[in-house]
Amino acid sequence: MKHILLLLLLLFGSICRPPKANAQAQEIAQLVLNIEKLSQFKQILEDLKKGYDILYKGYNTIKNISEGNFKLHKGFLDALLKVSPQVRNYHKVAGIIQKEIALVSESKSALSNFRAQGQFTASEIAHIERVYSNLISVSIRNLDELSNVITQDKLRMSDDERLKAIDHIFGQMDEHLVFLRHFNGNNSVLATQRAKEKNDASVMQQIQGIDL
Incomplete structure (x- = not known):
């Protein structure tokens, strides 16, 4: 079982039954195709970031949180606290989580918009x-x-x-987010162009109909 998926399930409760290890990455990836599950996954990521934020305020605060979905796993926190403060409090750790939240949120929003606009074929969607x-x-x-x-x-x-490894992961997440925004931007431009072309064609048909 992948460590991060187990961690998410332990920290904040599962959003589905835990699958076999070789199927977990595929199942998480499929969340983007389901708006309801995406919302749940986004909430998990937000809660995970809150976990790091609270960690900075002190270990005792975390151990006292024992009810609801926001339930931190003591074993993970104990292990995390063994690393040096320089690593534990490195701002790019929270930055990586923030970028993940943005990636999920913007993917969800864009997909919903592209479907609603009706400018893309089923194969394009x-x-x-x-x-x-x-x-x-x-x-x-x-x-x-x-x-x-x-x-x-x-x-x-x-x-x-x-720290170098965290820098590398941060850079990768940044590249993913830049690509996503470029991809969404291009599709938004294409949708606008198609809408304009359809409108122009409709106006032309009306003009020709009047002329006839």
Whole structure:
């Protein structure tokens, strides 16, 4: 079972029955195709970021949170606290989570808009969905890698090596988000152009009808 998926389930409750290890990445990737599940996944990511934010305020605060979906796993926190403050409090850790939240939120919003606009064929919508699904799948692997890096017992690394690894993951997440926004921007322009062409054609038909 992938560490980050197990962590999410332990921290905030499952959003579905845990699948086999070789199917987990695919199932998470498919969340982008389902608006309801995407909303749940986005909430999980937001709660995960809250977990890091609260961690900065002190371990005792976290241990006292024991009710509701926001339920942190003591074993993970114990392991996290073993790494140096330089690694634990590195701002790019929270930055990676923020980028993941943005990626999921913007994918969901764009897909909903493109469907509603009616300017894309079914095959084009399917292609857009595959792009989002792939992005989500890759970003989940980034979170898995992040979890390993910031957990002392998972990898034998110096603080400098951990910070460099976090920098690398942050850079990858940034690239994913830049690509997503470029992809969405291009599709938005295309949808606008098609809408204009349809409107122009409709106006021309009306003019020709009057002339006749």
